[in-house]
Amino acid sequence: MSAPIYDRVALIGLGLIASSMFWAMKRGGLAGEVTGYARSEATRETARRIGLCDRVCDSAAEAVADADLVVLAVPVGAMGAVAREIAAALKPGCTVTDVGSVKKHVIDAVAPELPEGVHFIPGHPLAGTEHSGPESGFAELFDNRWCLLVPVDCRSSGQVARLRSLWEGMGAHVDEMDAEHHDLVLAVTSHAPHLIAYTMVGVADDLRRVTDSEVIKYSAAGFRDFTRIAASDPTMWRDVFLTNKDATLEILGRFTEELFALQRAIRTGDGQHLFDYFTRTRAIRRGIIEAGQDTDAPDFGRAKRAGK
Ligand SMILES: NC(=O)c1ccc[n+]([C@@H]2O[C@H](COP(=O)([O-])OP(=O)(O)OC[C@H]3O[C@@H](n4cnc5c(N)ncnc54)[C@H](O)[C@@H]3O)[C@@H](O)[C@H]2O)c1
């Protein structure tokens, strides 16, 4: 096994993403000692019991002391407070990154808290599940998934390359993007879809109560996916919507317009509108597969190697 990319890594927040990073770093021999901290005593106890982290500390400052890489893996709304808590204990020249689902808010909240000379490189792995907490992580979570890095300071380019190697070592494909673009893209691909899933499950639940039918029991595959997504962590998603407000509202506005147009087509019996719309969306899915852009598709690796 080659030398670790970082001698010392600190994970702040010990939930799904941090625990998956820990197991993935251990799998690849990517980090020397990994320390960890979570705000709740119960989470720290669980982490110690399952061997999550080489050392679980009772304060964030203790966890980051001497770390070459500090990973903020807490809900987006808590990032600023955590940065303030660790700032004085950071090793000069270390890198601080985060894994938050929203980037502009995290940059605005974290960057002003960090001392001069610390490299702040925001990040976001596009991988997750509906589970949360220290016991939900697994080493394979990032395999063949994207991780977006959002560099904010050109003086950090050497450290960006190093962080990129860490994510690649954990199995991810890495791209760089600016924060505003990230937040708009994610509003389309992740945030609005989550809100729609939450809403559909709420609607089905209301219906069940009203009609006493078995809406959820007999749900088909598509709706089952909605219920899985709607089981995601309420704190995390509350924070996502509150901190990516503008982009999410923009996408939801467009979504509502399209929905009304489809609703009208159904009411007026405009089958042509429905057929054309579904033909267009089917072509989009097929185009994604042909371009080798679906990381779940079996031939993704081949398409990437062919430079698509
Ligand atoms: N779950 C996903 O699918 C997913 C995917 C990519 C990125 N993310 C992002 O990763 C981050 C972590 O998400 P997760 O799914 O691992 O969450 P999680 O709920 O599994 O874990 C969050 C951890 O943070 C701790 N925590 C909360 N507030 C804290 C504070 N003030 N100080 C210290 N610790 C604190 C909690 O105790 C918990 O251990 C979030 O910002 C989220 O947006 C999540």
Ligand SMILES: O=C(O)C(=O)C[C@]1(C(=O)O)C=C[C@@H](O)C=C1
């Ligand atoms: O698979 C899931 O459960 C997810 O919702 C993961 C998912 C996503 O929307 O794709 C959720 C939030 C993240 O910020 C990144 C990934």
